[in-house]
Amino acid sequence: MLDLKLYMAQRISAMIMGPLVLGHLAVMIYAIQGGLSSAEILSRTQGSIFWFVFYGTFVIVVSVHAAIGMRVIMHEWLGLKGVTLPLFTWSLCLILLFMGARAVTAVTLL
Amino acid sequence: MKAPARAHPLWLAFMLHRLSGLALALFLPAHFWLLSLALTQPQRLDSFLQFAENPIVKIAEFGLVLLLSVHIFGGLRLLALEFMPWSHSQKTLAAGAVGLSLFISTIFLLQAL
Amino acid sequence: MQQTNINTLEVTVQRGTHDAPQDEIFQVPAYENQTILDVVSWIQHYADPSLTYRFACRVGMCGSCAMMVNGEPRWACRTHVNKVLDKNKMHIAPLRNLPVIKDLAVDMDPFFDKWIQAEGKHHPTQTRNDPIAPVQPETAARVEANAGIECINCSICYAACDTVAGNPDYLGPAALQRAWTVFNDAKNESKQVILDAVSGASGCHNCHSMGSCTHYCPNDLDPMSAISGLKRETAKAFFKGRTNA
Numbered sequence: 001m002l003d004l005k006l007y008m009a010q011r012i013s014a015m016i017m018g019p020l021v022l023g024h025l026a027v028m029i030y031a032i033q034g035g036l037s038s039a040e041i042l043s044r045t046q047g048s049i050f051w052f053v054f055y056g057t058f059v060i061v062v063s064v065h066a067a068i069g070m071r072v073i074m075h076e077w078l079g080l081k082g083v084t085l086p087l088f089t090w091s092l093c094l095i096l097l098f099m100g101a102r103a104v105t106a107v108t109l110l
Numbered sequence: 111m112k113a114p115a116r117a118h119p120l121w122l123a124f125m126l127h128r129l130s131g132l133a134l135a136l137f138l139p140a141h142f143w144l145l146s147l148a149l150t151q152p153q154r155l156d157s158f159l160q161f162a163e164n165p166i167v168k169i170a171e172f173g174l175v176l177l178l179s180v181h182i183f184g185g186l187r188l189l190a191l192e193f194m195p196w197s198h199s200q201k202t203l204a205a206g207a208v209g210l211s212l213f214i215s216t217i218f219l220l221q222a223l
Numbered sequence: 224m225q226q227t228n229i230n231t232l233e234v235t236v237q238r239g240t241h242d243a244p245q246d247e248i249f250q251v252p253a254y255e256n257q258t259i260l261d262v263v264s265w266i267q268h269y270a271d272p273s274l275t276y277r278f279a280c281r282v283g284m285c286g287s288c289a290m291m292v293n294g295e296p297r298w299a300c301r302t303h304v305n306k307v308l309d310k311n312k313m314h315i316a317p318l319r320n321l322p323v324i325k326d327l328a329v330d331m332d333p334f335f336d337k338w339i340q341a342e343g344k345h346h347p348t349q350t351r352n353d354p355i356a357p358v359q360p361e362t363a364a365r366v367e368a369n370a371g372i373e374c375i376n377c378s379i380c381y382a383a384c385d386t387v388a389g390n391p392d393y394l395g396p397a398a399l400q401r402a403w404t405v406f407n408d409a410k411n412e413s414k415q416v417i418l419d420a421v422s423g424a425s426g427c428h429n430c431h432s433m434g435s436c437t438h439y440c441p442n443d444l445d446p447m448s449a450i451s452g453l454k455r456e457t458a459k460a461f462f463k464g465r466t467n468a
């Protein structure tokens with residue numbers, strides 16, 4: 001159920017996410033050395049514009065990417081179609097955007 | 111009617127990519143919710159992080175990193191397959207590179223644990 | 224795999240209509256050299272004349288005998304019994320993803336309708352009064368087009384594709400491969416018309432590159448790569464702002 005526009009959104013969000021994911025993996029591998037605490041996380045990310053932009057972008061593209069991916073699964077495996085399909089896609093995108101924005105704000109701009 | 115036999119590699123790659131994406135999409139809201147606890151209930155976040163020292167959780171984390179690596183390198187393979195007008199043997203090389211990257215990332219993870 | 228000690232094959236055939244399918248078991252004598260077409264013909268000749276099936280050339284040229292054998296789409300006339308026997312059993316069914324008319328005969332209309340929908344038809348640039356335009360066989364576009372022109376519309380790729388199974392509107396590998404061959408034809412005019420036809424909700428972007436089409440094509444064609452070509456071209460057009468989608 002993907003037309004050209006949805007396909008391009010999926011591929012472009014994937015390409016933007018590539019370096020972001022690799023960065024996130026690297027950061028995690030570094031950060032979890034010797035245990036992890038919220039104080040430790042926050043001391044690194046609080047007030048950081050860089051992490052805000054990094055993870056903020058990440059949240060936006062992953063919300064788009066996951067919503068479109070789930071759209072395909074809902075259609076091909078669960079037969080969802082008609083108006084419920086875009087409804088589901090947009091809802092998932094907005095939920096992820098909202099929750100992700102909250103998480104990013106919690107960690108960078110407190 | 112019986113479903114078609116699907117042992118061929120490209121189909122397995124497709125299924126792996128789809129299932130890893132599904133798992134990550136289901137994990138994501140939980141991940142966001144947990145992090146936003148830093149905003150509202152930091153003590154709860156801390157107690158969770160302490161609990162996360164448990165080896166079972168470490169294994170689950172490794173599983174997540176594996177899913178992420180599988181999904182992203184599978185995605186890169188897809189992008190190469192679709193957008194690069196390469197020959198078939200080069201695509202096999204791409205698949206090999208994917209496998210290698212997965213192996214390397216797993217090694218790194220084991221180091222970190 | 225030599226099955227020299229087998230005398231009788233136990234052949235399960237899916238019969239009936241689309242809404243009321245029913246498996247029926249036949250005991251078929253085994254022969255030294257036997258294809259699935261031989262098996263099905265034997266059933267119709269000696270066991271049950273009401274068995275419906277299609278074939279024509281019986282030498283792997285026409286594609287009429289395509290059906291599911293042990294869950295895989297194959298040409299009955301080019302599938303040796305030895306290759307698919309499980310002890311002495313096999314399962315034969317009509318092609319997947321198409322409506323069943325009766326027994327092993329499916330309705331090919333949706334397949335051909337999508338062939339047309341994908342705009343895989345010639346858009347001429349000249350008239351009969353113009354001199355014949357030469358086509359250079361070594362050009363990259365012609366080589367690309369040639370890779371797909373031997374499709375005989377047997378629908379095996381369509382039956383093999385899980386995306387077709389999950390998305391009944393999806394145009395499918397054969398139709399899209401044809402669109403790609405026409406797109407690359409030097410004499411064809413309206414390239415963007417083709418790209419628009421394959422960029423809709425049922426178009427080439429639904430393909431997940433699982434490759435079952437290429438895996439099962441009896442003519443060794445590669446619809447998956449053809450579809451990748453369409454994805455590349457539609458993406459290019461997208462970035463140049465030429466899309467009408």
